[in-house]
Amino acid sequence: MNWLIHDYREDDLASVVHLIDTTADLGQESVFSLAECISALTSRQPAVVAVHRGEPIGTALAHVSGGRAWVMRIAIAPAWRGRGLASALLMELERRLVEARVHRIAYVLAEEEMLGEGLRKAGYTRRPAVAYFEKTEPATGTTANLLEELGGRLLSGGLWDRVAGMESEKNLIERRIVLPLAEPERAARHDVIPPRAITLFGPPGTGKTTFARAIASRLGWPFVELLPSRLADEGNLAAALRSAFARISELERVLVFIDEVEEIAPVRSAGTDSAMYGVTNELLKLIPGFRERDERLLVCATNSIRSLDPAFLRPGRFDYLIPIGTPDATARAAIWSRYSAGRNTVDLDALVEASELFTPADIEHAARIASQAAFERDSADAGAHTGDYLSALRQCRPTVTPAAIAEFNADITTHARL
Incomplete structure (x- = not known):
């Protein structure tokens, strides 16, 4: 990436206006006039600017009205077209719009052009009559407030495409997890039941959290991370888990992520603390209820799958146990x-x-x-x-040692379920 993207600033006005004006005849036209774009910029509507060595090379701006945002223009300097800058600008603009609690994002093209295909890939849907592209974000109001209370949010689009390397893991997750959830009708035709809960295991730093976030981004679902340490701060961890899952059940769709799940579902033995025993039991009871609803996925991650209670990992609770190792x-x-x-x-x-x-x-x-x-x-x-x-x-010193790799390979043989 040879550019830097920042929020629009007042001293960007002249260069941004010049960029919009000079690219209008290069297939980057818009139904919004230059005057309307200038009005949006001067009224501090959401806008981002890409610079290379201090020079603006691209911009994207929107106008927000109610719960809808209209993307007014994406302008790219000719030398930078076809290099991924348009997608990067749109992603950054979307991130700011989502943070502003925008419910729908729309783009109206003056005519069919190459940008239309890019919008489709970014999650927009073409509506009839005109080249009108719209993207729906989570609703505002009660749902948005609940999501905020849970510490959840809608992640920016494109995270899935930005997962570099790890293609074998990515392809497996795409086929087993993402596609059945993204295309439930197609899955039903083939008697495929979309997964409801999975566990990712592997050495620290291998990208388990990145994959969980990327799945949520790919599906367009809100991402809620339950932190065992934060739940424990509420005093009664089992009760805090029960309360969190009850609130999560009110969301229409959601990906719930629990990292270092071994903290709340460790192997139980005669010496297990009674309070922790109760926490594990509570989680075991909550998962079946979570699985009863469509459009939701529980993703747990652990650095040591052998530390998890066997009852926690059985097929009735988790559909897949997927190893995430160091990159080849x-x-x-x-x-x-x-x-x-x-x-x-x-x-x-x-x-x-x-x-x-x-x-x-x-x-x-x-x-x-x-x-x-x-x-x-x-x-x-x-x-x-x-x-x-x-x-x-x-x-630097690698996080993973040869001994850890040997243990991980043994865990794949013993625990992986693909």
């Missing part, structure tokens, strides 16, 4: 390509070889160190080079 060479190449922005001067093979056993989080940390080194050097070169990345890798 192909996945590491994809991740490094993302962080190095595809620069030909970066030796991806060297980085892949030097980052064996590194998790996606480890690679991100190393990439940040390399970018910081390039920033402090501030040479004429654009971005970090191979030496910066290799130096950063030497400063």
Whole structure:
């Protein structure tokens, strides 16, 4: 990514207006006039601007009325077309609109053009009569207030496409989890019952939380994370779990995520604390009720699946137990390509070889160190080079050890259910 996207500022006005005006004849026309766009900008309607080396190269702006937002224009400098900038601008604009509690996002094209296909991929639906694209977000009012109370939110679109590497895990989750939930009628024709609860297991930092968030983004469902530590702060953890699931049941659709679930569903034994025993029992009773409703998914994650109570993992409660391991060479190449922005001067093979056993989080940390080194050097070169990345890798220690990998592989044999 060679650009930075920020909220529109007053001193952007001249350059943004110039960008909108000069791109109007390049297939980026809109039913909104330039004067209307200027009026929206000066009245502080939501807008974002992409810059490269201090120069604006793209913009997206909207007008909010009631619970609906109209995307007025996405303007891209000619040299930056076809490089993913339009999607990035739309995603950032959507994120701000969702935070503003907008219920529907609409885009009206002057005529059919290439942007229409991009809007379809971003989750918009074309309506009859004109090239009118609309995207529905969670309702405002009681539902939105309940979601806010639960600490939940609608995640920005496109998170699924931004999961770099890990293609085998991504393809499995797409086929087993996402498609049956996204296309229930098609699933019903083939007697496929959409999953209601899954567990992701694997070493820390391998992307279990990222996958959970990406699934919610892909489905367009609200994402609610239940934190055991926060629930415990309410005093009675079992009662807090019961109350949280009762409130969640009022939502029309939702993905519920519980990370480090071993904290509330550990293996029970004769020496198990009675209070924790009660918490595990409560969760075991709540899951069947959760499974009775359509358009909801419980995703649990754990670093140690062998630490979970066997009754918690049985098929009647969880449809799939999916391993999420460290990225293989192909996945590491994809991740490094993302962080190095595809620069030909970066030796991806060297980085892949030097980052064996590194998790996606480890690679991100190393990439940040390399970018910081390039920033402090501030040479004429654009971005970090191979030496910066290799130096950063030497400063980092992989989260996952060979012993942890051996344990994980054993857990796949013993516990995985795909």
